Amino acid sequence: MKIRTIGLIGGGVIGAGWAARAALNGLNVRLCDPDPEAERKIAAVMANARRAYSRMTIAPFPPAGELRIVATVEEAATDADFIQESLPEREDLKIELLARADRAARPEVVIASSTSGLLPSRLQSRMGRPERFTVGHPFNPVYLMPLVEVCGGARTTAATKERAMAFYRTLGMHPLHVRKEVDGFIADRLMEALWREALWMINDDVATATEIDDAMRFGPGLRWAFMGTFLIYRIAAGEPGMRHFMAQFGPSLKWPWSKLTDVPDLTDALLDKLVAQSDAQAGTATIRELERLRDDCLVAVLQGLKGRGFAAGATLAALEQQLYQRLPAMAAAAKVDETQPLRLLKSRVEPGWVDYNGHMTESRYLQLFSDASDAVMAHIGADTAYVAGGFSFYTAETHIMHKREVKEGEAVQATTQLLGADDKRLHLFHALYRTRDETLLASAEQMLLHVDMKANRACPALPGVRANVLRLAQAHAGLPRPADAGRRIAMPAPKN
């Protein structure tokens, strides 16, 4: 059965999150909630979701489905091809409304509950068709978080769980089958344990909420975004493996490093089970490979957060600022030779810069040429302080010639020749080389225009910069003109 309409029972933070995820993935939504403010609250979540999706991907979402708020559980359930309940965590309330939804829904429709930890066997207890019920526990914000824990009760069929999991995948989620019915499922047990410890620390004045949050987000939380506690510990164990790790750190489980020290006895049976599961998890990957995967993911998370200027991303930005502050001294130390094309830019083809073939993508060539132009600007005194004063050079025109491919990880460098200049213009010719063998990869001829950024119009450069440009133009006047300068694009003349 193709799912076109989803029936939602409850429109709080979680229900509204489901509404947004479903509607933006093209499904029609029928949502019931007695709150007179439901419509306003759902619209706010929907606005957040639209904004997040437009930033998350340029992949084309289908036209959004229709979102209709209805008065009763029955109206939400009758036409639905899938039903998701997201009421407050009151078992009696959920049991009653799930039974009503069950009576109203077509028999083949799966009914799921968003409960964070109530037992599905109890939630399905008053349904006429309990076999079609399962827990599908999402996380806030539902429109972005991938995880949904799928846990059936005693009377749930395997087919019900499979259909729910398949449906959640069409919404771009990651269903996790919780095989054993247990209070709190898996994720909330972990969250609760951590939260209890955190509350004890506040209670005992060990740390404030801010300090505790900082201890997570600048530390272990960064790793938990992509690897859980067991794989992280396996990597820390290194070559000696998980059994050695437990021998080393198992004893500390009995130390007072958390408020509650009740831990399972580290029997041989438990150790064997843990070691076997850890081996299965790592598969054929070596420790070295896992370390690099961990590091690549950490770098990706740090770089992503740097783009937001927040949390550990702000720490990376501060490091970069320190490093760039040392740059003028380093550049001066390099003593730029103006009698030759300037050598101001060295870089490396980053992992995110390549296509499926491992070749640097087209736009990254221009990024490197743009960086080379920035380096020229800094060299002639149009540096960040100059730009902060309201003046800059803008690129008006660029002509790129591609010569050879370059692969991920290769070192590259650029030279820049000043072909001409006047009060307002810089006419540059950049050449990009592979460092190891000086192969020419591409060239870019550019015309830069000096602008008054406030007035948004061209104007002459300020005197200090003009003097530097003049000196450089004289130094480069005698250099041979590159063969590829001044080209226009045209089809070759037809052969006769």
Add this chain to the structure above:
Amino acid sequence: MKIRTIGLIGGGVIGAGWAARAALNGLNVRLCDPDPEAERKIAAVMANARRAYSRMTIAPFPPAGELRIVATVEEAATDADFIQESLPEREDLKIELLARADRAARPEVVIASSTSGLLPSRLQSRMGRPERFTVGHPFNPVYLMPLVEVCGGARTTAATKERAMAFYRTLGMHPLHVRKEVDGFIADRLMEALWREALWMINDDVATATEIDDAMRFGPGLRWAFMGTFLIYRIAAGEPGMRHFMAQFGPSLKWPWSKLTDVPDLTDALLDKLVAQSDAQAGTATIRELERLRDDCLVAVLQGLKGRGFAAGATLAALEQQLYQRLPAMAAAAKVDETQPLRLLKSRVEPGWVDYNGHMTESRYLQLFSDASDAVMAHIGADTAYVAGGFSFYTAETHIMHKREVKEGEAVQATTQLLGADDKRLHLFHALYRTRDETLLASAEQMLLHVDMKANRACPALPGVRANVLRLAQAHAGLPRPADAGRRIAMPAPKN
């Protein structure tokens, strides 16, 4: 005192991580470790660190410092400007070697321990100058993880902690002052609590190591990379605030949602403290602002991990694949009009695409034109299946004209005119417009060459594609030629 040389005691995973972070930030390193394999192990960590740094930033690190492995604690300590001990978690061993380092080091040098949870008052107990000792607890891998917990003992001075924190900042780290001396400090208490719960789940056959890790990395772990448990819960609470959240979810702390249910009594005093700390943490930010910050960070983490194809990044990639699979049907539905310049590309200026002025950066223009060329290729049948067969069109030459700036969030679209074609070539002219008012932002003239990718040379396109190109060329033959086609870059003639 400027720190030029760091003395490291212990070269295991943590000590080697310190060595890598320090050396790559330009410090000389003196490291003592009795392990005959220390050199090999440290070299492996250093190789990982170099690789990670080259991927993390293009900011210029200073020349790497000298790394020397020495035989004794005294040799490591004598010339050092800062000393960091990273021995195994054996209190007696640490106390003894810290006392030896203290005797060998110059009096003004700070001595820090990497211990994960032993008490600094005990570790400093046999030092002659205990006031210069502090805990500086890092996280693995030390060269990437920002957090370092700084916790003094009873005899540590405030100045010692301040100097340690200032030093860690120069290494690009985020020091967190642990104000109360407590076993496990803050982060390890949280990690231990979570790990105990995880071990119980394995012991009780609730879930495997893989399932537990998945419950973290597809779920709450994604949020913990940038916001801790308290701020996340505050946002979930929404407008009613933290006191309401505790009223709603406080009772579940007594439910069996984790193995250990011992929690502090939610007295009015504790609630008041928690609410006040949560208010202080949120500062002046509204819930709506915090939601957007959370969403932006989540998107950044998901996009970063997508680049690695791992964890939640793989989930996002799968969603995008689903969305793109629907694309041909959507494009066909759009019925491309070949009598006019093709309208194949719509996009939006993403947050990561803009410079400090909020304007789209130069290279993103080329990225959009490159996407437009890809859309043309798909339109003429040179789609992903064609490319998978070993043939493609490569860009040989590009001429960009910049007309107007465009800001973050603006919708844009492109048109493409086929200026000419032969068996091997496509001569395209793209124009990029701001959607809302059809302002021309930039144009790009491109020459694409059809290549046999295996042989790495130009060759005629396959018949189906050639037929489509011919049809399009005929349809576009009568269109007026854009004024900016065929330009060459040149300085204007001097005015007389």
